[in-house]
Amino acid sequence: MGIRLKILLVFGVCFGLMAGVTLYLLRQSVNDSYQTIERRELVAHMGRVLQGLESVQASLGSQTRDWAEWTDLYEYARNPPAHRAWARANLVPQSLESANLSLIVLLDAKGSVLSKVAPSGAVLDMVSAAGKAIPMGHFKSKGRDSRCGLVATTMDLMAVCWARITRSDFSGADVGSVVMGRLLTADRQDKLRAQTGLPFEMQLRSARGLPEGVAYWPDVLAANGVGARGFWTAHDSQRYQLYYALQDILGQDLGQITLTLPRDVHLQGLLLYAQVRSQLVAMLLGTALVLALALDGLLLGRLRRFSAQLVRVRQGSAWDRRIHVHGGDELGLLAAEVNAMMGLIEAQMAGLTTLSMTDTLTGLPNRRAFDERLTLEFARQQRSARALALLVLDVDYFKGYNDRYGHPAGDAALQAVAQVLRQAGARASDLAARTGGEEFSILLPETDAQGAQDMARHIQLLLQAQALRHENSAVAEVVTLSIGIAVAREESAQEFVQRADRALYQAKQQGRNRVCGDDLPKPTGAGTLLL
Numbered sequence: 240m241g242i243r244l245k246i247l248l249v250f251g252v253c254f255g256l257m258a259g260v261t262l263y264l265l266r267q268s269v270n271d272s273y274q275t276i277e278r279r280e281l282v283a284h285m286g287r288v289l290q291g292l293e294s295v296q297a298s299l300g301s302q303t304r305d306w307a308e309w310t311d312l313y314e315y316a317r318n319p320p321a322h323r324a325w326a327r328a329n330l331v332p333q334s335l336e337s338a339n340l341s342l343i344v345l346l347d348a349k350g351s352v353l354s355k356v357a358p359s360g361a362v363l364d365m366v367s368a369a370g371k372a373i374p375m376g377h378f379k380s381k382g383r384d385s386r387c388g389l390v391a392t393t394m395d396l397m398a399v400c401w402a403r404i405t406r407s408d409f410s411g412a413d414v415g416s417v418v419m420g421r422l423l424t425a426d427r428q429d430k431l432r433a434q435t436g437l438p439f440e441m442q443l444r445s446a447r448g449l450p451e452g453v454a455y456w457p458d459v460l461a462a463n464g465v466g467a468r469g470f471w472t473a474h475d476s477q478r479y480q481l482y483y484a485l486q487d488i489l490g491q492d493l494g495q496i497t498l499t500l501p502r503d504v505h506l507q508g509l510l511l512y513a514q515v516r517s518q519l520v521a522m523l524l525g526t527a528l529v530l531a532l533a534l535d536g537l538l539l540g541r542l543r544r545f546s547a548q549l550v551r552v553r554q555g556s557a558w559d560r561r562i563h564v565h566g567g568d569e570l571g572l573l574a575a576e577v578n579a580m581m582g583l584i585e586a587q588m589a590g591l592t593t594l595s596m597t598d599t600l601t602g603l604p605n606r607r608a609f610d611e612r613l614t615l616e617f618a619r620q621q622r623s624a625r626a627l628a629l630l631v632l633d634v635d636y637f638k639g640y641n642d643r644y645g646h647p648a649g650d651a652a653l654q655a656v657a658q659v660l661r662q663a664g665a666r667a668s669d670l671a672a673r674t675g676g677e678e679f680s681i682l683l684p685e686t687d688a689q690g691a692q693d694m695a696r697h698i699q700l701l702l703q704a705q706a707l708r709h710e711n712s713a714v715a716e717v718v719t720l721s722i723g724i725a726v727a728r729e730e731s732a733q734e735f736v737q738r739a740d741r742a743l744y745q746a747k748q749q750g751r752n753r754v755c756g757d758d759l760p761k762p763t764g765a766g767t768l769l770l
Contacts, residue, residue: 272546285498288498292465295427307403307417308406310406311645342357342392346416348415395443401416442494442497450480455471470482603679604673605674613732629683634678636751655702663697692754696754715752723740723744
């Protein structure tokens with residue numbers, strides 16, 4: 240046996256061992272990494288579905304609290320015979336459609352039904368998982384906050400919330416509870432699927448149950464109000480199937496969410512492994528140097544860069560970043576698929592951020608958005624010494640408006656005020672936000688006291704033109720605003736806001752429907768009344 244043959248044989252044996260070890264280690268690393276990514280994605284997908292359900296409950300809970308604090312509703316629950324005319328006008332099926340509800344039940348302090356409003360011609364009863372009617376006494380509420388959950392009904396799954404009926408100032412004896420329900424109809428489920436971008440199915444529990452061979456993943460989800468923190472999984476080489484047990488307000492299983500997802504990451508991992516194995520076998524006849532350089536340059540180095548970029552994205556939750564992998568092969572396609580997936584996540588996160596920064600009733604930025612913008616603009620003002628004005632606005636006698644016209648009309652009035660603020664704010668740099676129940680704020684960069692006062696008067700005139708009748712107002716026959724103004728000085732942002740709040744309080748003390756502020760081009764303490 241010649242030296243050349245021996246060298247070739249030694250090289251072949253060494254290369255074969257190296258190739259075998261490399262394939263084994265690569266398979267273990269790829270499998271572990273992609274299984275971790277796949278599991279994390281599956282948990283995130285199921286979490287997004289549950290967040291969609293909880294958003295339905297949160298909206299319904301807020302609406303239930305508003306109704307529970309309705310003074311007219313309290314008076315009816317306290318003395319139904321004396322307020323039957325009010326009930327005939329407000330507790331009717333048409334109220335369900337306007338409030339996007341499916342069921343309203345009023346209970347007295349003993350848990351007996353005072354009134355029940357269901358869709359016209361429909362039989363809508365809440366039942367337990369065993370098919371028995373849920374006792375109305377379960378909905379007796381003692382605290383101020385509403386409680387929510389899911390129930391089965393004679394029609395479909397339904398989100399339900401209930402709260403103790405009180406006056407708006409929480410005074411008075413316990414007169415009962417209000418229960419509100421919203422059916423999770425096929426249309427509402429389609430909207431949830433569109434919001435989450437996931438093809439889940441939701442149905443009442445059937446006798447078929449779970450398929451064989453499922454595995455349970457415990458404690459992988461955040462605590463929620465629709466079920467446990469774990470779910471069941473089953474998979475084959477092509478897809479994953481997730482099963483989540485929905486629980487009703489009695490803690491009993493009543494339904495199931497089924498989510499089927501393709502195993503794209505797993506399949507890409509298998510494809511990648513097959514490609515590496517084929518390349519190593521094909522390159523067995525090459526030289527050790529060519530083999531080492533080709534393997535490192537074409538695959539392993541790119542995988543390391545791919546993994547490093549994924550780690551940076553994961554650690555910083557920087558979904559706006561993109562994976563840069565040169566080449567048009569399978570690894571490049573995988574990078575493109577990962578980039579597409581991150582683009583989808585980025586869009587969904589942006590949508591969730593927008594929802595979290597927007598007031599759902601008026602469409603204006605909410606308190607959180609206002610605070611973030613205030614911090615930014617105030618820091619800019621302190622650096623550049625440019626003018627910055629803040630207007631704090633409050634709807635005059637808004638509680639009386641709600642008591643006189645009802646909460647739906649009060650919501651419409653707040654929406655009208657929000658539209659006025661949008662109309663008044665012509666500059667893109669101005670920010671109008673709803674910062675409280677009937678309180679709004681406007682941040683005006685590069686605006687001095689005179690400009691802020693002009694803006695306040697303009698807003699009052701625009702609102703006056705709306706002519707929203709307010710018979711319970713002590714200052715006008717229409718809805719009006721009290722406005723406090725502050726212009727930034729050498730102070731903290733908190734002191735800046737407090738001065739605007741004090742100016743608003745001064746406007747209220749001086750009789751409302753006026754503009755006050757210690758920075759206005761008038762003597763300190765003087766209010767400007769809109770005539």
